[in-house]
Amino acid sequence: MAPPQTLPISQLGKDGPRVPRLGFGLMGLSIAYGPVPSEQDRLALLDHAWSLGATFWDTAQMYGDSEELVGKWFRLHPERRSDIFLATKFAIRSTVSAASPSSGPARISWTIDSSPEECRTACAESLQRLGTDYIDLYYVHRFDKTTPVEKTVEAMVELKEQGKIRHLGFSECSSSTLRRGYAVHPITAVQIEYHPWALEIESDAGTNLLATCRELGVAVVSYSPLGRGALTGRFKSLTDLDPTDLRTQLPRFHQDNFSQNLRLVQVIEEIAASKTLPASSSSQITSTQVTPAQLTLAWLLSQGPDIFPIPGTKSPHYLEQNLGALKVTITPDEDARIRAVIKELGGAAGYRTIGLTDSYSDTPPL
Numbered sequence: 001m002a003p004p005q006t007l008p009i010s011q012l013g014k015d016g017p018r019v020p021r022l023g024f025g026l027m028g029l030s031i032a033y034g035p036v037p038s039e040q041d042r043l044a045l046l047d048h049a050w051s052l053g054a055t056f057w058d059t060a061q062m063y064g065d066s067e068e069l070v071g072k073w074f075r076l077h078p079e080r081r082s083d084i085f086l087a088t089k090f091a092i093r094s095t096v097s098a099a100s101p102s103s104g105p106a107r108i109s110w111t112i113d114s115s116p117e118e119c120r121t122a123c124a125e126s127l128q129r130l131g132t133d134y135i136d137l138y139y140v141h142r143f144d145k146t147t148p149v150e151k152t153v154e155a156m157v158e159l160k161e162q163g164k165i166r167h168l169g170f171s172e173c174s175s176s177t178l179r180r181g182y183a184v185h186p187i188t189a190v191q192i193e194y195h196p197w198a199l200e201i202e203s204d205a206g207t208n209l210l211a212t213c214r215e216l217g218v219a220v221v222s223y224s225p226l227g228r229g230a231l232t233g234r235f236k237s238l239t240d241l242d243p244t245d246l247r248t249q250l251p252r253f254h255q256d257n258f259s260q261n262l263r264l265v266q267v268i269e270e271i272a273a274s275k276t277l278p279a280s281s282s283s284q285i286t287s288t289q290v291t292p293a294q295l296t297l298a299w300l301l302s303q304g305p306d307i308f309p310i311p312g313t314k315s316p317h318y319l320e321q322n323l324g325a326l327k328v329t330i331t332p333d334e335d336a337r338i339r340a341v342i343k344e345l346g347g348a349a350g351y352r353t354i355g356l357t358d359s360y361s362d363t364p365p366l
Contacts, residue, residue: 003083005053008326010305013188014217016167017136019085021301022323023056024049025223025312030064033229034242037314039069046073048316050080052323058191058221058310060089060141061122062110071131081132087221088130089141089171089191090114090122112144114363116155123159139169139191148366149177153184160185169221174360175212187218192359194222194307195231195300196264196338197252197348200360207360214306225300225309226293227252227348233269233292236262251350260349267341268292271334277327290328293318297325299338 007020029042037045046069049055059066067088074081091114119140126135138159140152159165167188170178181187190213192201200206201220213220226232228247235241238248238255247253252261275290290298293311300309311322 003050003053003055007053013219015186016188019056020054021308022326023058023308023310024054025310026057026059026066027063028312028314030066032246034245042069043073045316049319054323055083056085058087061126062092062094067126067129071129074131085136087137088126088135089139090119091141112142114140114144114152115147116151119152119155123164134163135165137167137169137188138165139171141171143177143361143363147363149181149363150184150366153181157185172359172361174362175207175209177363178212182216189219189221191221191223193224195225195227195296196342197227219306219308222300222307222309225311226296231265231268231292231296233265252348254350257350263345264341268295271295277324291321293322294325294328297322298328299330302330
C-alpha cells in the first residue's frame with residue numbers, strides 16, 4: 001500500500017530520482033537533543049511520517065540506534081520499504097557517554113575514516129542494522145585527512161555495482177573534493193548545513209559549493225535547516241534547553257552569541273506573523289498563521305528546486321507543522337529583508353558545531 005498522501009517532489013540531482021522536497025532527519029530521534037522518546041513513540045512517528053508522504057528519510061551510522069530503529073520499522077512493515085527513499089552515511093564512528101541531569105548532555109567522541117575498507121565494512125553493518133538489501137543514497141559523512149576522494153568513490157562504485165547502494169552522496173565536502181569525486185562517478189547529492197544562520201555554501205567561505213553543485217547538477221540536502229531549532233523561535237536562551245541537550249555545548253547557543261543571533265530570529269518571526277497558510281479543503285479553518293519554522297523552511301525551498309531541507313523532530317505536531325512550509329511562498333522582498341539582516345550582523349556568531357570542524361574539507365591528492 002502506498003502512502004495515503006503525497007508531497008511536492010523534485011528530482012534529486014540531474015540524473016537522480018524524484019523525492020519529496022522536504023525530507024525527514026532522524027538524528028534527534030536517537031541522540032543529541034535531550035531525552036529520547038520510547039521506542040513505541042518513535043516507531044509511531046515513523047508511521048505518521050509515512051502516512052503524510054514524508055518518505056525521504058535521513059539517518060547515519062553514528063546516530064545512536066537510529067539505523068536499528070528504522071530496521072525495526074521495516075520488519076514491522078516490509079511492504080513499505082519501497083515507499084521510503086532512505087539515506088544513510090558512513091565514515092564517522094562515535095562513542096556516546098550517557099546524558100543525565102547531573103552530568104549534563106551526552107559527550108560524543110568520534111573518529112573519521114573514509115577509506116575504502118571502512119566504506120565496505122560500514123555499508124555491510126548498516127545494511128544489517130537496517131534490515132534491507134539496499135540503501136537508496138549512501139553518503140560519505142566526513143572525509144579523513146589521508147584517503148584521496150577518488151579511492152573512496154571507487155569503493156562506493158563497487159557497492160553500487162553489487163546492488164547494495166543506488167546513489168552516491170558527499171557531506172561537508174569542498175568544491176574541489178566534489179569535482180574530483182564526480183570525475184570518478186556522478187554524485188547525486190551533497191549534504192551540508194544551509195539556512196539563514198549558515199550561508200557559507202554561497203560564498204568563498206564555503207568554497208562556493210552551491211555554485212559547483214549547480215554546475216555539476218548535484219542536489220543540495222540541507223541538514224539542521226532550522227539552525228538546530230533556534231530558527232523556530234522556541235528557544236530564547238540556554239535555559240530553554242534540557243540540561244542533557246547537546247545544543248548547550250554549541251557555540252551559537254552560548255549566551256553572548258545567542259543574543260546576537262536572535263536578532264535574525266526576530267526578523268523571521270515578524271515576517272511569519274504577516275503571513276497565513278491557505279486553508280485545507282478538509283478543514284473548517286479558513287487560514288492558519290505561518291510559524292517561524294515554516295517561514296525558514298520555505299525560505300530554503302525558495303532558493304531553488306535543487307535544495308532539499310531535511311528537518312528533524314520528535315513530535316508529530318512539529319512534523320505536520322514543518323510540512324506546512326511547502327504551502328508558504330517567499331517574496332523577493334522577504335528574501336531581501338532576511339539577507340539584509342544577515343549582512344548587517346556579519347553572519348551568525350559562534351561556530352555552528354563542536355568537535356567535527358572539517359567542513360568544506362579537501363582530501364589528499366591521488
